[in-house]
Amino acid sequence: MSKRRAKKNRTRMENFIINQRTQEYIQQGYPEAQAQAIAFRQYRDKELEIPKTEQDIETVKKHDSMRLARQTNAIFMIYKLARKTFDSQQQIEQPKKQE
Numbered sequence: 001m002s003k004r005r006a007k008k009n010r011t012r013m014e015n016f017i018i019n020q021r022t023q024e025y026i027q028q029g030y031p032e033a034q035a036q037a038i039a040f041r042q043y044r045d046k047e048l049e050i051p052k053t054e055q056d057i058e059t060v061k062k063h064d065s066m067r068l069a070r071q072t073n074a075i076f077m078i079y080k081l082a083r084k085t086f087d088s089q090q091q092i093e094q095p096k097k098q099e
Helices: 012-026 033-046 057-092
Strands: none
Touching: 012 033
């Protein structure tokens, strides 16, 4: 079993470029593990061109708050669906009358 390593302070742009390069290699026919290995080696050897984009703190906060809102909405929708399923099960299984 292989060990997984942490992201080691990569930026979002670096992760995006590594992911894009991995997808390119997969489309070329490489297996996923090999494609990832190639992309990470290129990153380590600084062969990938990563644009320098500096985001201000306000933009990062806005992005994070949008992500949080989407996650919260998804959780709420799952809750509503589960509640609806539970309620429909309760209607199907009507209590039996005891005599």
